[in-house]
Amino acid sequence: MAGVFRVRPGQDLIVRGFLRASRDNVLMRGQSKTFISQSLIHLVLATSLSLAMLAILLHLIARSGSEVNLVMVYQALKGISAEVFSLYVVIVGVNMVLRTLRYHLILPASTGQHRVTFWPLFIVTGVRNMAVDLLPARLGELIFVTMLKKGCGVSIPAGLATLALSLLLDIFILVPVLLAVGLLPLATPALQQGSLPAALLLAVLWVVGVVVLWPGLRFLAHWAQARTRSDGMMARPTRFLLALCESLTRCRQGRILGRALLLTVAIRALKYGGLYLLFDAVVASPALVAVGVDFIDVLVALIASEAGASLPVPTLMSFGTYEAGGAAALVLLGYPLVSAVIALLSVHIASQVLDYFVGCTCLGLFFLTQKGNLKIASVAGSRPESRWLRWRAPLVFIGLLAALGLSLYQLDRLRMAQSQVAPATGQPVTHAPDGAKAADAITKVRGWVVWSSNRFGNHDILKMNLRDRRISRLTRHPHAESFPRISPNGQKIVFARSREAWVSLRNPVPWDVYLLDLDSGHERLLAEFANAPTWSADGRHVFFQRRGSEFIKLDLANGEEQVLFRAGAGNIPAGVELQTPSLSPISGRLASTWRGTRRMTAIVNVDGSVQPVGEGCQLAWAPQDAFIYWVDHGGLMQNRLYRQLPGTGSPVPWLDLPPPYSHEYFPKLSKDGRYLVLGASAGGHEHDVADYEIFLWPTGMSADRVVRLTFHSGNDNWPDIFLE
Numbered sequence: 005m006a007g008v009f010r011v012r013p014g015q016d017l018i019v020r021g022f023l024r025a026s027r028d029n030v031l032m033r034g035q036s037k038t039f040i041s042q043s044l045i046h047l048v049l050a051t052s053l054s055l056a057m058l059a060i061l062l063h064l065i066a067r068s069g070s071e072v073n074l075v076m077v078y079q080a081l082k083g084i085s086a087e088v089f090s091l092y093v094v095i096v097g098v099n100m101v102l103r104t105l106r107y108h109l110i111l112p113a114s115t116g117q118h119r120v121t122f123w124p125l126f127i128v129t130g131v132r133n134m135a136v137d138l139l140p141a142r143l144g145e146l147i148f149v150t151m152l153k154k155g156c157g158v159s160i161p162a163g164l165a166t167l168a169l170s171l172l173l174d175i176f177i178l179v180p181v182l183l184a185v186g187l188l189p190l191a192t193p194a195l196q197q198g199s200l201p202a203a204l205l206l207a208v209l210w211v212v213g214v215v216v217l218w219p220g221l222r223f224l225a226h227w228a229q230a231r232t233r234s235d236g237m238m239a240r241p242t243r244f245l246l247a248l249c250e251s252l253t254r255c256r257q258g259r260i261l262g263r264a265l266l267l268t269v270a271i272r273a274l275k276y277g278g279l280y281l282l283f284d285a286v287v288a289s290p291a292l293v294a295v296g297v298d299f300i301d302v303l304v305a306l307i308a309s310e311a312g313a314s315l316p317v318p319t320l321m322s323f324g325t326y327e328a329g330g331a332a333a334l335v336l337l338g339y340p341l342v343s344a345v346i347a348l349l350s351v352h353i354a355s356q357v358l359d360y361f362v363g364c365t366c367l368g369l370f371f372l373t374q375k376g377n378l379k380i381a382s383v384a385g386s387r388p389e390s391r392w393l394r395w396r397a398p399l400v401f402i403g404l405l406a407a408l409g410l411s412l413y414q415l416d417r418l419r420m421a422q423s424q425v426a427p428a429t430g431q432p433v434t435h436a437p438d439g440a441k442a443a444d445a446i447t448k449v450r451g452w453v454v455w456s457s458n459r460f461g462n463h464d465i466l467k468m469n470l471r472d473r474r475i476s477r478l479t480r481h482p483h484a485e486s487f488p489r490i491s492p493n494g495q496k497i498v499f500a501r502s503r504e505a506w507v508s509l510r511n512p513v514p515w516d517v518y519l520l521d522l523d524s525g526h527e528r529l530l531a532e533f534a535n536a537p538t539w540s541a542d543g544r545h546v547f548f549q550r551r552g553s554e555f556i557k558l559d560l561a562n563g564e565e566q567v568l569f570r571a572g573a574g575n576i577p578a579g580v581e582l583q584t585p586s587l588s589p590i591s592g593r594l595a596s597t598w599r600g601t602r603r604m605t606a607i608v609n610v611d612g613s614v615q616p617v618g619e620g621c622q623l624a625w626a627p628q629d630a631f632i633y634w635v636d637h638g639g640l641m642q643n644r645l646y647r648q649l650p651g652t653g654s655p656v657p658w659l660d661l662p663p664p665y666s667h668e669y670f671p672k673l674s675k676d677g678r679y680l681v682l683g684a685s686a687g688g689h690e691h692d693v694a695d696y697e698i699f700l701w702p703t704g705m706s707a708d709r710v711v712r713l714t715f716h717s718g719n720d721n722w723p724d725i726f727l728e
Contacts, residue, residue: 057324080350084285095278106267113258114162114251134363137322165251173268286350308333426506427693430718455723456486494726498537512552541589552581574612586624597621640666681725
């Protein structure tokens with residue numbers, strides 16, 4: 005009969021098998037989709053809660069009148085020296101070895117079998133250190149149990165028993181630590197009031213854990229065994245409980261607790277010692293100047309942070325809960341909330357970066373072997389598979405290097421991109437009156453200062469009368485304006501204006517140079533694609549940089565241009581960018597910062613010879629060529645002002661402002677050399693983005709005589725001063 009499908013006797017099983025396989029495939033696809041959707045939901049929830057908790061902390065800081073942002077955290081992380089971080093890496097490595105030794109000691113007792121090979125266990129431990137905070141309440145350690153089974157052949161009950169005993173040892177060792185902190189004769193009342201109850205709570209939790217894991221779990225397993233049929237639904241869970249009880253009992257009877265406890269003491273000492281090392285480096289950084297911490301206080305805060313991270317709150321890598329726990333402890337001990345949050349967030353980021361780098365490396369090593377089996381020597385297979393195994397290790401290693409390089413490149417691009425977007429305009433900030441020394445230093449100063457500021461929506465040129473500190477706005481153009489320089493007679497200024505609405509100062513090309521008459525307010529375009537203008541001593545010429553590669557002299561009377569120096573000509577290499585060039589009015593020598601194919605500060609003599617100065621930037625001449633001065637490495641915030649006298653070969657530190665504004669840039673001497681006007685930030689670096697303030701310093705006096713002129717959270721840069 006047409007259209008009727010007849011099944012032959014031998015085909016019935018085949019059809020049924022095909023239908024069953026199709027049904028199972030559909031079910032597996034449905035389960036996979038469910039798992040993926042649940043994982044995404046958990047990730048979104050965890051990220052949201054972490055951001056929400058961090059936002060609450062930042063809100064509390066703002067309520068206290070302080071401020072914290074990622075720039076401050078970045079500066080705090082920069083404060084961790086390479087030596088300190090290298091020592092921390094060594095401590096983490098030794099700690100990882102000791103953790104492996106502890107598992108190596110406990111596992112034979114829990115399994116009742118021979119010892120697990122150290123190397124596979126070391127790899128799994130590295131992944132565990134990364135995964136412990138992936139899930140709340142330390143549930144990420146379950147990944148450790150799974151990898152023990154996959155890579156080391158350890159059963160799930162034995163892995164859970166090892167994990168449970170390790171956790172109990174970690175809790176047990178904290179009880180005497182907190183008791184000692186609370187009973188110290190020099191302990192503060194806050195420590196005594198907080199540490200003793202915390203020690204009691206941990207002791208209670210430890211006793212409850214011991215009761216639950218040994219007599220409690222054994223009672224539950226035997227009770228379930230007596231009420232479960234061998235083929236019933238609860239038979240498999242009951243067998244699992246019995247196996248777990250057996251592993252826990254073997255651990256207790258294995259005479260290993262004393263040695264495991266000693267290893268735990270060493271593990272905890274190294275862990276908190278390493279974190280304290282990071283914490284101390286962070287609080288000593290420029291972003292947290294003058295914040296002294298006591299070791300005991302930091303220890304309590306780190307324990308509180310770990311307790312916060314262990315709470316059953318679904319956060320991403322414990323961000324939010326970690327900072328909240330430690331910050332609460334530090335605030336109760338009398339430390340500022342803003343300092344506590346920055347320090348703990350910085351320590352958390354630094355430690356997580358290392359943990360995830362080590363964890364991802366170990367995870368890659370884990371999967372380099374066939375199906376996660378770390379006994380590489382015993383792997384055998386067909387010829388194509390063996391060839392793949394031979395090339396898999398170098399290919400994965402190359403992939404890891406490529407990923408690391410790409411990540412570093414993207415981080416560098418992110419840093420560079422900070423100045424590719426116009427900054428926020430900011431707002432006025434409250435300020436105290438000048439101190440007696442500072443006020444006395446400028447009492448007799450008569451003159452004014454100009455600079456570039458974005459406080460009105462984009463970067464305009466502003467003017468301040470030093471007598472009454474009154475600020476007036478000289479330009480109102482929608483494009484960015486910067487680098488104002490005052491004529492010798494004080495009647496005009498030249499400045500650079502961007503050819504687009506916003507151009508980063510890192511881009512020297514799309515700028516034009518304008519002349520502004522201060523009496524009439526009339527503007528005149530002097531040169532296109534020009535930047536960093538300066539004046540000749542007689543006011544008849546203007547010098548500027550064009551397209552980053554030429555230094556040009558412009559005659560104001562007839563508009564004629566003359567190229568004085570050019571990259572690729574003479575001893576200036578091609579591809580060099582001549583940043584902030586400064587021409588000596590006496591000798592005709594050019595001082596400038598070189599970027600591009602060469603990086604240094606240098607003086608180009610009239611005969612074309614080049615005299616290197618240093619590695620800093622913003623090199624300029626003092627009046628009468630008395631010396632050159634510039635910004636270079638060193639000081640409180642990794643930079644300060646230097647100067648070099650004629651005929652000498654070594655620079656001399658000149659000025660390093662007191663904290664918190666000690667990140668100095670844009671120095672400019674007055675025509676008589678008696679006053680220096682400059683910008684400084686509390687940690688931000690980008691010249692047209694960070695919160696730089698303008699300062700005035702009487703040269704030759706101590707740094708505490710500096711006077712702060714501006715009080716605004718926007719960006720202020722490139723000041724100049726004129727004395728009447």
